[in-house]
Amino acid sequence: ADAYVWHAEGPGLTPVPRVSRVEIDLLKGIDRVRDLLVENTHRFAEGLPANNTLLWGARGMGKSSLVKAAHAEVNLGRAQPIVLIEIHREDIATLPALLRLLREAAPRRFVVFCDDLSFEATDQSYKSLKAVLDGGIEGRPSNVVFYATSNRRHLLPRDMMENERSTAINPHEAVEEKVSLSDRFGLWLGFHNCSQDDFLAMCAGYAAHYGLPDGDALKAAAIEWTATRGSRSGRVAWQFIQDYAGRHGVKLA
Numbered sequence: 161a162d163a164y165v166w167h168a169e170g171p172g173l174t175p176v177p178r179v180s181r182v183e184i185d186l187l188k189g190i191d192r193v194r195d196l197l198v199e200n201t202h203r204f205a206e207g208l209p210a211n212n213t214l215l216w217g218a219r220g221m222g223k224s225s226l227v228k229a230a231h232a233e234v235n236l237g238r239a240q241p242i243v244l245i246e247i248h249r250e251d252i253a254t255l256p257a258l259l260r261l262l263r264e265a266a267p268r269r270f271v272v273f274c275d276d277l278s279f280e281a282t283d284q285s286y287k288s289l290k291a292v293l294d295g296g297i298e299g300r301p302s303n304v305v306f307y308a309t310s311n312r313r314h315l316l317p318r319d320m321m322e323n324e325r326s327t328a329i330n331p332h333e334a335v336e337e338k339v340s341l342s343d344r345f346g347l348w349l350g351f352h353n354c355s356q357d358d359f360l361a362m363c364a365g366y367a368a369h370y371g372l373p374d375g376d377a378l379k380a381a382a383i384e385w386t387a388t389r390g391s392r393s394g395r396v397a398w399q400f401i402q403d404y405a406g407r408h409g410v411k412l413a
Contacts, residue, residue: 162235163244166272168254173245173261181228187394188365189358190222193349197226200347201234204305205242205269211346212293212306216313220393221351223309224275231271242269249277255292263301270304277308293344306345313342313350354392356383362397363404370412372405 161175187194197213204210215223228244235241245262247255252274262270293306300306342348354362363382367374385400386392405412 162241166247168251182225184229184233187222188362197230201230205234213347214345215309215349217351218353220395222394245272247274262304266303272306274308277310359392366401
């Protein structure tokens with residue numbers, strides 16, 4: 161398969177016959193980060209140097225959707241497709257075992273993906289992740305790149321950093337250890353809050369793709385929807401489109 165989910169407790173890698181993804185052309189308002197991630201993934205697929213990537217920022221703006229869409233985009237027409245493997249946040253401690261398995265699967269190439277990666281104050285697994293991404297004796301396999309999404313740029317809560325600063329003999333060094341985890345990602349892609357114009361463009365893009373009524377009626381309904389939700393994002397746009405399609409009796413295939 162072209163996609164798998166890693167289950168640390170067994171049975172290991174489970175194939176995913178059909179990945180739940182959005183077409184890349186439907187991801188609006190993130191053109192710059194989209195191009196950067198696709199370019200990085202394309203270089204990796206070609207066997208060229210590529211960076212581990214952290215997609216961070218506002219919730220619901222398409223971070224995980226972009227990873228899955230970029231994987232599909234790069235694989236179009238490719239004789240030897242790259243493989244997407246999802247590892248759950250709670251299984252991060254087993255990442256070294258997964259990488260050893262993938263190292264032996266060369267020349268196939270793998271994007272290991274962790275959605276919503278973050279660590280709490282009592283969680284020490286971030287230290288093993290640091291070693292795996294950069295600096296461990298084995299190093300990251302040349303046929304693997306690691307992508308992660310997070311709402312936090314430094315992956316660790318601010319109060320955790322402040323606590324380390326207040327209790328350490330050398331506060332600066334304690335904070336540096338926490339921040340250095342994000343430094344293991346060579347490419348940082350920031351996702352910011354959605355403007356109204358971007359939100360309406362997302363809704364219009366979905367409407368055109370699924371053949372829904374467009375124009376002023378769609379715009380008015382979308383603005384009313386954001387008022388009831390109190391927020392704008394790619395996720396909210398998709399939720400609106402599902403409601404809008406249902407009201408018009410249109411099925412979303």
